[in-house]
Structures are given as C-alpha cells and as structure tokens.
Amino acid sequence: MGMVGGGNDAFIGAVHRIAAFMDGKIELVCGAFSANREVSLQSGRDLFIDESRIYPDYKTMLEKEAQLPEGERMDFVTIVTPNFLHYEPAKLAMEAGFDVVVEKPMTVSLEEAKSLQETVERTGKTLCLTHTYSGYPMVKQAKAMVAEGHFGKIRKVVVEYPQGWLSRLTEREGHAGAAWRADPKRSGKSLVMGDIGTHAAHLAEYITGLRIEELCADLTTFVEGRMLDDDGSVLLRFNNGAKGVLMASQISAGEENAVRIRVYGEKGGLEWANEDPNNLIIKMLDIPRQIYRTGNNYIAPYTLSSFATHNTRVPAGHPEGLLESFANIYRNFTATVMAKKEGRTPTPEEMDFPNVYDGVRGMAFIDTVVKSNQSNEKWTKFEV
Template structure:
C-alpha cells in the first residue's frame, strides 16, 4: 500500500516568523507531512497572505484556531488533519494545545510547554484524557551526535557519572532590542507572553532538557542566581544554576542572552569515573570523548562505530554536514512514525529510534523554571526540584 503523507495544520508562523518557517521546512524534509491548513496570524491580511504564499486553498486558512478546529472536525476522515503544530509565543501554547487535544487532534508544540507549571499540568491532563499524542520541539535532542552521547552514557562507557555541565550562551539581547521594535525580543521579554522566565524559559529549558536527556539522570535540587542586566527589562536575561542529580552527580547550568558577541553557544560536557564527552551545537557533527587512561577521540556523524539509534538520525554520508533543520526533522519523522504505526501515544523510551520529547520533559522543564525562580528569590541555599507528578 502506498504510504500517504500526514496532514498538518499550523497555528502561528505567519510571514516573517522565524520558527514557523523552520517547522515547515523540517516537516517537509522526509516527505512524511503535508501542510494543508493554518491559522497563521491574528492579523487577517497577514494570515491570508501566508496561506497564499504556502499554496493553501482559502477554505483551509482560518482567522483563529477555534474556526480551524471546528472546520477540521466537520471534514471527512480522509481530509481531516492528523496533527496541529503550535509555533506561537508562549502564552498561547496551553490554550491552543488543550483546545486541539480536546477536539481529538495530536499536538506538536514549540517549547516551553506553557507559561507555568499549572498550565503544563492542564495540558498533560488534556493529553491523557483525550489519548492523543503530545510532542515538544526540544530540537537539540534530535541531533545524531546528541543521541550518540546519550547511547554511550547509557551503556556505561564513562562509568558512574559525576559531573554534568551545560551552558546556552547568546548575546543578541545585550542591548534593549525589546524596546526598539524587535518583534522577537518584544514577546520574549514580556511576562504576559513569555511566562515566568526570560532567558531561563527561552533557552534555559533547552539546556536543562539536554542535560537530563543525555545523562539519563534527573535533577533533585538546585541553587540559583538569576539576573536582569539590561535596565528596564521585565524578565531575566542571565541565569546561573548549581545542580544536584539523583545519583549524587553535581553540575552547573548557565543560560544567558547578554553575552555580547556570542551566537548560539549550546554546549554540554559530561564526566564519569573513566572519562567524559563534549558536544557543541555550533559544531554539531562532532562528539569529543576524553579518557583518563588513553588519548582523546573525535567521533563524527556518518563515521564507523556509531550506535544504531544514531545511524537512524543521519541522512548523509560522512563529511556532508547536517544541522538544525535536520535535527528538527528527526522529531517530525518520529512523531509521524508513531502516528502512522501505533496511533496516539506520548513518545517512546529515549533509546527508541522513534523517540521524541513529550509530556515528561515538558513538565520537568516547567518545574525547573519555577524551582530556579523560587530559589533565586529566597534565602535558601538549595531548593528541591519536586517531580511534577508528585505535586
């Protein structure tokens, strides 16, 4: 039987929006998805123009998500969308996800999961009640060398893990762009649209998810210093956090958007009893291994000796760079595979080739943001990161 492309709708991502275009490219890369509908902007003209530019028929371009969902529910099953991608500012993530899940449609949402942990729990409740898939765009876990790092830690190559250091360093908000008309900066520094955290919610959640995903460990307690360096900014632009993991390991997390001159410096280092690893998002095809008793190793995508799960995330031979869009596409491919083969689900185990981030990392990252801010505002040295399911 001929494989059909899954039908995708998009909320947000109108003309000029960075992340919406990235999602569309990633979804199209493997031929698993076809964009058929959207509610791209609250501005009717911009929304219409976006639909025209994307080649959609006018009857599938809607002024709001409620109209889109009602129209899709009324369509025959062989026309109806298979999932909704949410690529809006943060304040719309929860209401849109819940509405789609309640209407019976799977969701692939931008991160962070929601504005706060309460909203995140509401999404999880809706997903579980509906039985529909819920996925999150923690893009960096889709990189082949991130999977290779995770696989090597999981099989015990480095012995017991002792140290985990992750940093996400940007410089684009070093000046007050949020007060100078930059649309991307405006909403990311507005508590009403971004949520509790600025840099913490925008890139700190990526760093936290990456550290737990690759190490296989969970943070039990943290101690934080959170700062706003740019005068007049309403949310943090710099956060530094000490971490204690469930196996006794110690770590640090740094998330800043005011390191002038830096681009997109996401870097992870993990060390165990026998050695350690290092991965950088700006050199994503390389994984560096360092050993206590032998020379360092450089592992490259497409090379020999890679885990089967790593190979499943590669598309080109060695020496042909893959990057951000391909990592995104790995998540879209995993979601498509799950929907096509098993129907609604919440994601597989991290070692599965069709693994994608879902409810658990979403809830944990929101709990992390709240714990960091709680600690930074108090005089307590350490704050427990209570598992969301225990609240």
C-alpha cells in the same frame, strides 16, 4: 499538518515547516497563522494553502478540520505561537482528536503543563515538544554511550547556552520575537530560562538520563528597562549524586547559539557543542581523545548507536544542522503517530522525541529556578 501561528513575520514557524517538509511525507494543509487576518491570509497563500483552510483563529480551525473526513483533514497541529498561546490550542486540539507539536517552553506555568499532561493521558493523543538539540545524531550517540555505561557513574555535568542577541534592549527596537519573549504576560516567569534555559536543562537530563533534584540559582536582568531576567547561572544536584552547573545567558555579547554540554563520569567524559554538532568529543582516562562523527560506519566497539544512525540523512563529512535535527523530531513524532494509528508499537527510535513529560519537567525547572532565585536558602528542591 495544520499550523497555529508561524505567519510570515515569525522565524520559528518557517523552521517548523522546513523540518516538516524535508522528508517529503508531511504536507501543510491548513493554518491559523496570525491573529492579524491579513498576515494570516498572505502567509497561507504564500504557502499554497487553499484559502478555505486559512482560518481566522485556531478554534475555528480545530472545529472545521474535525468535521472533514479522515484522510482529508489535517493529521496533526503544530503550535508555534508565543508561549502564552501554547496551552489552550494544544489542549483543545487533543480534545478534538488531534496530535500536537508544541514549541518550547510547553506553557507559561507548571499548572498548565500538568493540565496538558492530564489531557495527553486522558485523550491518548501524542504531544511532541521541539527541544531541537535532542534531535542531533551526536547528542543521541552521547545519550547511548552514557546509558551503556561507557563513562561509568556520572559525576559532573556542565551545560550552557550563551547568546548575545539581547545585550541591548532589543525588545524596544522593533524586534517582534524579542518583544513577546521579554514580556512576562506572553512569555512566562523567566525570559532566559523559558527561552533557552529549558533547552539546556532538557539536554542535560536527556543525555545523562539523570534527574535534577535540587538547585541553586542566580538570575539577573542586566539590560536596563527589561522586564525579565536575561542571564542565569544555576548549581545543580542530580538524583545519583552528580553535581552540575547550568548557565543560560542572553547578554553574553558576541555569542550566537553556543549550546555546549560536558558530562564526566568515573572513566571519562564527553563534550558536544551545537555550533559544531557533528563532532562528539570523547575523553577517556588513559587513552587518546576520540572524535565520533555523524554518519560514520564505525566497526565494533565503536559502532554508532541505532539512535544516531536512524537520525542521520547524509554520509559522514557532509554537515547536518539545525533543520535536520528539527526534522528528526518531526519524523520520529509522525512515525510514532502513524504507528499508533496502525496499531503497531513504535520502535524505541521512533519514540525518541521530547514529549509532554519533558514539557512538565521544563516548566517545573523554570519554576524552581525562579523560586531559588528569590530565596536566601542555598538549595531549592526540584519537584514536579
């Protein structure tokens, strides 16, 4: 794989690399790690990249790599730059024949997102979007149980992502990641929705299989001097009549990455939390609560879904975490790409990773929330 962004000073690049390396099947062979040539070079060297393949910029990288013979050239590109630098490299990469992995949010506008969708459809390449929470085995188990009707018709969805790290004006305290995220030029229309709200929205739709149809949002900038919102609450209405609430906040002081989702149907509900990801709490009417745990060989009718077991690496009781969920996305993406190369239809488990259509919905979600926030109308249609 090749990497755009992810130099030594970036957190998420390292996460992508660990996730990619974990299963021993992906090698980092080239990169344009930073606009700062020195940082890029040093990052590349630290990663054992041959100096000739540490490129000054992504255009050069795409051009040069495309000229290398297959087998030698990179197989795909991972784009881990700030949001405003996702679109162009992703588009060009696909047009140059490379599959791509893009950090979320996919772009900084719905138009760009739709353009990427068009590029995918035109080039036949695969775009993978790293909505990491959908990579957890127990999230996949939740999705499977909803899909098989375990809870009956879904009525209520509560999804939240509270963080506290932007409770102060962190972007002015020398924190590079905060600085670009809080800058509308590099981040997009909404800080809180772009950075974490889309994760919550994706998780809700991923698990329930439902689509948000309309919403009512209230966005706030609590920290003085900040240029974008840092907190948002959204009432949701889904396409089957279900209702919901989505909360995303970066001023929930003291919270870390407390993603949590609860889904209630006619017959029972489920609860999953990122900070305790190997437990899936099932609350059915009339019977004791159940806790499904990653990696167990339950017997029928409790057998874990193939989507859960396919994405599990260690036996029950040994915790798996963020890096494994991230690695699941990489593993499924590369398996799909490989299958396509081999002319084989990927299995449903292999195709189970967020793609360009999720990215388009994510950008539409941000747009709709921002639009609703500015409106005095109660409900704003969610349209793609």
